[in-house]
Amino acid sequence: MATAGNRYRLKFLVVLPIIVLILFLLDISLGSVHIPPGDIINILTGGEGEKPTWSAIILQFRLPKALTAILAGAALSISGLQMQTLFRNPLAGPFVLGISSGASLGVAIVVLAGAAIGGVFLQSGLNHWILILAATAGSSAVLFLVVLVSLRIQDSMGLLIIGLMFGSATGAIVSMLQFFSSAEQIQVYLIWTFGSLGGLDWSELYMLLPVVIIGIAIAVSLIKPLNAFLLGEHYAQSLGLNIRKSRNWIIISTSLLAGSVTAFCGPIAFIGLAVPHLGRMLFSTSDHKVLLPATVFIGMIIMLGCDIVSQLPGSQQVLPINAVTSLLGAPVVIWVILRRRSVKGAFGG
Amino acid sequence: MGIKKSNLYIKSIFWILMAFSLYGCNTKRNIDESESAPSNTAFEDRIIPKYASKFHVTYGKGFKYVEIPEPYKGAGQGLKYLLVPKGTEAPDSITTIKIPIETMVCTSTTHIPFLDMLEEVGKLTGFPNTGLVSNEKVNNGVEKGEIVELGLKDQLNVETLLNLAPSTVFAYTYNAQNQNLDNITKAGIPVVFTAEYLEETPLGRAEWIKFISLFFNKEKEADSIFTAVEEKYLNLQSIATAVEKKPTVFTGIDYNGTWYMPGGNSFIGNWLADAGAQYLWHSDQQSGSLPLSFETVYDRAYQADYWLNISTFNTREELSQSDDRYQKFKAFETGQLYNYSVRINENGGNDYFEAGVARPDIVLKDLIKIFHPDLLPDHKLYFYQKLK
Numbered sequence: 136m137a138t139a140g141n142r143y144r145l146k147f148l149v150v151l152p153i154i155v156l157i158l159f160l161l162d163i164s165l166g167s168v169h170i171p172p173g174d175i176i177n178i179l180t181g182g183e184g185e186k187p188t189w190s191a192i193i194l195q196f197r198l199p200k201a202l203t204a205i206l207a208g209a210a211l212s213i214s215g216l217q218m219q220t221l222f223r224n225p226l227a228g229p230f231v232l233g234i235s236s237g238a239s240l241g242v243a244i245v246v247l248a249g250a251a252i253g254g255v256f257l258q259s260g261l262n263h264w265i266l267i268l269a270a271t272a273g274s275s276a277v278l279f280l281v282v283l284v285s286l287r288i289q290d291s292m293g294l295l296i297i298g299l300m301f302g303s304a305t306g307a308i309v310s311m312l313q314f315f316s317s318a319e320q321i322q323v324y325l326i327w328t329f330g331s332l333g334g335l336d337w338s339e340l341y342m343l344l345p346v347v348i349i350g351i352a353i354a355v356s357l358i359k360p361l362n363a364f365l366l367g368e369h370y371a372q373s374l375g376l377n378i379r380k381s382r383n384w385i386i387i388s389t390s391l392l393a394g395s396v397t398a399f400c401g402p403i404a405f406i407g408l409a410v411p412h413l414g415r416m417l418f419s420t421s422d423h424k425v426l427l428p429a430t431v432f433i434g435m436i437i438m439l440g441c442d443i444v445s446q447l448p449g450s451q452q453v454l455p456i457n458a459v460t461s462l463l464g465a466p467v468v469i470w471v472i473l474r475r476r477s478v479k480g481a482f483g484g
Numbered sequence: 485m486g487i488k489k490s491n492l493y494i495k496s497i498f499w500i501l502m503a504f505s506l507y508g509c510n511t512k513r514n515i516d517e518s519e520s521a522p523s524n525t526a527f528e529d530r531i532i533p534k535y536a537s538k539f540h541v542t543y544g545k546g547f548k549y550v551e552i553p554e555p556y557k558g559a560g561q562g563l564k565y566l567l568v569p570k571g572t573e574a575p576d577s578i579t580t581i582k583i584p585i586e587t588m589v590c591t592s593t594t595h596i597p598f599l600d601m602l603e604e605v606g607k608l609t610g611f612p613n614t615g616l617v618s619n620e621k622v623n624n625g626v627e628k629g630e631i632v633e634l635g636l637k638d639q640l641n642v643e644t645l646l647n648l649a650p651s652t653v654f655a656y657t658y659n660a661q662n663q664n665l666d667n668i669t670k671a672g673i674p675v676v677f678t679a680e681y682l683e684e685t686p687l688g689r690a691e692w693i694k695f696i697s698l699f700f701n702k703e704k705e706a707d708s709i710f711t712a713v714e715e716k717y718l719n720l721q722s723i724a725t726a727v728e729k730k731p732t733v734f735t736g737i738d739y740n741g742t743w744y745m746p747g748g749n750s751f752i753g754n755w756l757a758d759a760g761a762q763y764l765w766h767s768d769q770q771s772g773s774l775p776l777s778f779e780t781v782y783d784r785a786y787q788a789d790y791w792l793n794i795s796t797f798n799t800r801e802e803l804s805q806s807d808d809r810y811q812k813f814k815a816f817e818t819g820q821l822y823n824y825s826v827r828i829n830e831n832g833g834n835d836y837f838e839a840g841v842a843r844p845d846i847v848l849k850d851l852i853k854i855f856h857p858d859l860l861p862d863h864k865l866y867f868y869q870k871l872k
Contacts, residue, residue: 167780188783195809196779200741264805315636326739333741333778336808401740446777453742453777 241273
């Protein structure tokens with residue numbers, strides 16, 4: 136590639152963080168309650184707003200929500216990128232290993248079968264933490280099984296299929312549980328599946344943040360092996376890459392990123408699938424040195440954008456985040472399928 | 485119904501015609517048809533719904549004609565039932581029920597207190613999810629085997645139900661599709677849909693005792709029972725609403741970023757207003773729930789005096805653990821937090837949703853006791869409790 140291309144990319148990597156910053160500020164400024172920009176700046180710089188509620192709204196509600204959007208956008212997009220590269224499949228996403236189906240299973244067991252288990256959860260209230268623990272336990276259990284099986288198989292395609300199989304198996308259990316649940320229980324479960332960025336308070340954010348940072352750090356350290364994977368596993372092996380070790384680290388990074396976000400925010404769809412494609416198209420490269428940071432920033436941008444839309448600025452009501460991401464994600468995926476030839480090119484296939 | 489199995493064509497044509505005649509008929513024609521029925525029993529005790537707007541009844545010579553204009557939210561088509569004395573020939577064009585009914589199956593716990601007050605629990609032969617029932621008489625019936633467990637509310641055990649062969653099934657639905665109930669109808673057992681949950685006022689819901697009474701010819705009893713409840717309710721209401729200082733109140737909790745707040749015209753909104761409180765979403769004229777963002781609720785309710793209907797959280801600690809931000813409300817600091825979980829049974833069934841529907845006056849008493857304790861010094865909270 137010519138240096139001109141690199142400069143172009145460099146420029147883009149400067150522009151993207153600026154867009155992230157602008158959208159971040161917009162996300163904090165826009166919401167159901169109208170707060171003038173002057174007060175927002177006052178509050179953010181440690182001052183007081185005109186109304187005492189405003190500082191709580193900015194600092195306790197919008198700031199954690201916007202930060203969650205940034206973390207979730209980055210985490211899901213990197214997970215998706217890693218899975219697409221590992222499996223050399225444009226339709227892979229962060230959840231192909233069964234993370235979200237495992238999390239759904241955990242939550243479904245608590246919410247739908249909670250009464251049957253002994254009413255413990257119904258009696259003590261549906262604590263947000265219980266849902267988080269249930270989602271974490273569920274996704275870890277499914278991932279553990281997938282990895283256990285993966286130790287016995289050589290190629291990544293087999294792993295992909297096994298992940299999908301576990302996904303449908305857990306899906307079946309969830310529908311069975313739904314079948315035997317009351318409408319009210321199903322509603323609580325459905326609300327969880329809608330996904331949400333606004334459900335996190337600071338104490339939850341403090342838990343999510345380090346996990347996402349570790350996950351991203353692992354992904355960054357994997358840039359070279361990821362590039363090698365694009366050439367195919369045999370070729371990567373001939374380059375001296377320890378396939379199994381790299382694969383395991385990719386799985387660990389993805390599980391940390393997608394698993395933690397799903398546990399705290401519910402299964403947020405499409406971002407992980409669509410953003411890596413946007414990255415490839417915008418930068419017309421498959422080099423992870425460029426693609427990885429690009430994906431992080433685009434993920435943040437899209438997630439912040441979706442959050443702004445889901446808050447329906449000016450109205451008092453909110454939309455579920457999943458509806459917005461899917462509405463935005465679906466056309467992107469359709470476009471990718473229409474341009475399949477070029478996508479295949481990006482995967483070195 | 486006299487359908488011969490041999491001819492599929494005739495059968496399907498029959499059903500198509502049946503469907504057309506069921507949905508195509510207008511009110512007038514139905515009445516005309518039934519007036520030609522041979523019976524001339526005059527129903528002397530008549531009821532007129534005063535608060536309830538989700539059912540209508542017309543009396544005629546030898547029949548009662550009942551309409552449910554909106555069986556579920558957004559229903560395009562109303563439902564019509566013809567109630568006739570036994571021995572009357574029934575027209576095919578409308579669901580006909582021979583009254584007084586001898587046995588029945590209900591699917592909602594809200595039907596149970598009405599039956600109890602009308603002293604007709606003995607007619608109940610089957611109920612789904614009996615574990616969720618709070619009523620003692622029904623629980624006794626289940627224990628003795630007089631009331632059969634029918635499985636889950638949304639997945640009725642149709643075979644067991646058909647085996648019971650009740651005169652009528654009382655059900656409710658949130659949408660048009662319910663395969664199980666369709667199968668019951670096809671087997672010749674009339675299914676009556678009730679829509680008391682769509683009423684906008686607590687008295688409107690309680691008045692559905694009159695609807696149930698139609699099927700037992702117990703209008704007189706229903707009328708006096710309801711009038712007693714109504715009097716108590718209106719008395720309490722006039723005492724509470726006369727108080728000048730009305731505390732502010734809001735309800736519910738946040739579900740993953742969305743806070744479902746009852747609209748100002750919902751029955752909960754009306755209940756709170758009748759109890760002499762200033763419901764913070766009273767000006768919103770919706771009868772359903774509003775999906776609000778957490779910040780909207782916080783902005784309007786952070787100074788509210790009372791916070792009610794806090795899900796199933798039993799202590800302040802549980803509540804604040806679930807989300808730190810709940811601590812920011814003034815009601816949290818002052819501890820004016822209430823839920824209606826006193827009368828939850830071991831299976832999670834809540835009497836508030838059962839007896840509370842038929843006795844809105846008791847709920848109102850609880851609410852007044854919460855907002856204006858000095859007005860009812862002797863009342864002990866029945867459904868509601870303060871979070872510890």
